[in-house]
Amino acid sequence: MKILVVDDEKSIVNLIRMNLELEGYKVVISMTGIDAVDKFKMEKPELVILDIMLPDISGHEVIQKFQKIDNEIPVIMLTANSQMNDKLLGLQLGADDYITKPFNSAELILRIKAITKRSKKKDNKARENNNEINIKGIRILKDERKILIDGQEVATTYKEFDTLLLMMENCNKVFTREKLLERVWGYEYEGNTRAVDILIQRLRRKLGIYSESLKTIYGVGYKLEL
Known part of the structure; x- marks a missing residue:
């Protein structure tokens, strides 16, 4: 499974990449919103982890661009504890989930597995029924x-x-x-x-x-x- 990670903090990007790769995921990294949209088109990830605070365009604008390209790809937002309005807006724009910084890497992995497990069950059920x-x-x-x-x-x-x-x-x-x-x-x-x-x-x-x-x-x- 290929996951696009979008965040401008190198320490967070490296931490997420290390933990995802240990779980067997292929990781694509982007540190700006515009680059993230380009990589979303080219790399065709199966899931996106997206920070709301980016140096060029906001994560909310990035979500909207993702939606126009492929609205089937799940998006997990990364937000600060104080950014409740950002969380709600992200969900309104089509994000599937959010996790707050600082976060536990094990929790992030569980969130990813929950989303992918659900999608696999749906795909299997659709074939059976x-x-x-x-x-x-x-x-x-x-x-x-x-x-x-x-x-x-x-x-x-x-x-x-x-x-x-x-x-x-x-x-x-x-x-x-x-x-x-x-x-x-x-x-x-x-x-x-x-x-x-x-x-x-x-x-x-x-x-x-x-x-x-x-x-x-x-x-x-x-x-x-x-």
């Missing part, structure tokens, strides 16, 4: 990882796709925020369910006229009612 789910005007093609709203394809991030697929496969079932974190993120999110709320907001916008079908069950969680 029928490829298509079609309820009213929402259609999901599992093998192609495509979502179509009234016949028009809608671009989604990896976790947006996984969340809608889960809820389409369990229509009218109520999912707590914690259960969605467990099923989509694949691990406990340190009690921070805000990531789920942000992802649901993004999905509602993309569902268009079907946005109201993604209902909030106050004090509990969410369900898709079609």
